Amino acid sequence: MPKSPIHHHIFSIAHRKSGYDIPLHTRLGTEFLVLLIALMTYLLLLSASGSIGLGHMANKWVSGLENAMTIEIPAKDTAKQQGAALVEKLQKVENIKSARVLTQSDMGDMLSPWLGADTSVLADLPLPTLVSIELKKRTPATTQTIKNIVNSTAPEAIVDSHEAWLVDLLKLTNGLRATTIIVFGIILFVTSFLFSGAVRSRMAMHQRELELLHTMGATDKYISLQFIRYIFSQTTKGLGFGILAGLMTFIFFAVFTNQSTGTLPELKMGEIDWIILASIPFLLLVIGTFTARQTVYSVLNEMP
Amino acid sequence: MIKFEHVGLRYGIGPEVLSDITFTLEQGSFHFLCGPSGAGKSSLMTLLYLGRKCSRGQIHMMGKDTGKLKRDELAELRQKIGVVFQDFRLLPHLSAFDNAALPLRISGVSEKKIKNHVEELLDWVGLGDCMKRLPATLSGGQQQRIAVARAVIANPRLLLADEPTGNLDDETSMKLMGLFEQLNKMGTTILIATHSTQILDRLPHRRLILNQGHLDIFDPNAQSTEPPKMPEFLHA
Numbered sequence: 001m002p003k004s005p006i007h008h009h010i011f012s013i014a015h016r017k018s019g020y021d022i023p024l025h026t027r028l029g030t031e032f033l034v035l036l037i038a039l040m041t042y043l044l045l046l047s048a049s050g051s052i053g054l055g056h057m058a059n060k061w062v063s064g065l066e067n068a069m070t071i072e073i074p075a076k077d078t079a080k081q082q083g084a085a086l087v088e089k090l091q092k093v094e095n096i097k098s099a100r101v102l103t104q105s106d107m108g109d110m111l112s113p114w115l116g117a118d119t120s121v122l123a124d125l126p127l128p129t130l131v132s133i134e135l136k137k138r139t140p141a142t143t144q145t146i147k148n149i150v151n152s153t154a155p156e157a158i159v160d161s162h163e164a165w166l167v168d169l170l171k172l173t174n175g176l177r178a179t180t181i182i183v184f185g186i187i188l189f190v191t192s193f194l195f196s197g198a199v200r201s202r203m204a205m206h207q208r209e210l211e212l213l214h215t216m217g218a219t220d221k222y223i224s225l226q227f228i229r230y231i232f233s234q235t236t237k238g239l240g241f242g243i244l245a246g247l248m249t250f251i252f253f254a255v256f257t258n259q260s261t262g263t264l265p266e267l268k269m270g271e272i273d274w275i276i277l278a279s280i281p282f283l284l285l286v287i288g289t290f291t292a293r294q295t296v297y298s299v300l301n302e303m304p
Numbered sequence: 305m306i307k308f309e310h311v312g313l314r315y316g317i318g319p320e321v322l323s324d325i326t327f328t329l330e331q332g333s334f335h336f337l338c339g340p341s342g343a344g345k346s347s348l349m350t351l352l353y354l355g356r357k358c359s360r361g362q363i364h365m366m367g368k369d370t371g372k373l374k375r376d377e378l379a380e381l382r383q384k385i386g387v388v389f390q391d392f393r394l395l396p397h398l399s400a401f402d403n404a405a406l407p408l409r410i411s412g413v414s415e416k417k418i419k420n421h422v423e424e425l426l427d428w429v430g431l432g433d434c435m436k437r438l439p440a441t442l443s444g445g446q447q448q449r450i451a452v453a454r455a456v457i458a459n460p461r462l463l464l465a466d467e468p469t470g471n472l473d474d475e476t477s478m479k480l481m482g483l484f485e486q487l488n489k490m491g492t493t494i495l496i497a498t499h500s501t502q503i504l505d506r507l508p509h510r511r512l513i514l515n516q517g518h519l520d521i522f523d524p525n526a527q528s529t530e531p532p533k534m535p536e537f538l539h540a
Binding site for chain 2: 021022023208209211212213214215216217218219220222304
């Protein structure tokens, strides 16, 4: 159906007011670009928050295990007396903040994720006596002193300094964290290609208009500003959708983890974490406008 | 004003479409560019509006060697050249007003001045009541006048027109030529590529005659000038 002159009039004014001499926003594919930017924003938010979350998790595990040791005295009649003797001696060591024998209630709390709330069954099990030590600072000398005390007081007891756990956990979390950072970088790289491709395709679509502006004496800056404005507006729209999808995922994740049994450390975002996440849209805008500018300049450079 | 010295042009690795072109256009002169199809008129026009770099030779324009200019300086020089294309090349999404205003916007003129100048010029070319209409809603003649208005709005020092009367009837063609002559009297250098023998017969301006990439110059006003061998189509 042919468009009326009134329709033409309204849209012509609208187009010029939007600042485009080149009809960049009147071709198909604009929605697709917005959708892709939204997807990239969403993926960047997920990978950044994943990296932040894993960092927190690693820190909590490290701080929880780094200054802690556990002594396990196998179940036997004298285990409780040996435990009490150990605590008495350990409390006198300089770098030890506290030492105590774990009660049945403490063990019940620790095992509740597997055994449930009813821990009365623990009384019938031949459980070892556990001595929990909190260190002020972990040093090789302190570790050796503790091992000497244990050897002299309860020779059959096992000292668990959590080092093996700690190293493996850190390897795992740091590996995952590095992966999320690499993924973040790849997404940024792909996004810059996306911007470049979008600008190139639109420049090819509007080659005739570009040549006309060039002939009239439009500088590279004048032409590039039109594309920068276009990419900026499309990126802003895409960011809106991407951030919305990201927020919905965070809310879903928060509700989901709120129902967990407590075996994983609780994840809370700090101010810096929010600042990092909030900087992602700005980062995308900067990359988008910079890539658009460079692409336009590089294509125009092929013209005399 | 404009000086071509042994200019040659080839596209890619093909043969030269313009060979050893040498001529000078003085400031305020009026010239016609004639020649059969395929003679190289469009290529010469492209060189004149700095749409391409020559393969050899030198082009001096407004006192500057165009081969030595930076990109921004070339853009600045292009702003002093108005071009009327045979196919108008109006931007279909812009109104008549915005099409005519384009060179001023490119030059960074204020919107207030643009409004005054464009309205005045569109009135002058008889399109005062069509300013807000899109090119698609205008006749060929009206589109032609917008193209002319766009070419002259920034008061260019050189006006190039490629077959500007190709789509117009005789009466409108002569009116348009009258408009060009008025501009020329105001000091604009004008070069018009045309096939029209009617126009060439009526207006005794110097002619640059291109044939197979070579250029001859003929001045109908100079009694002593021996006319070059004219292509057949000009005698038709």
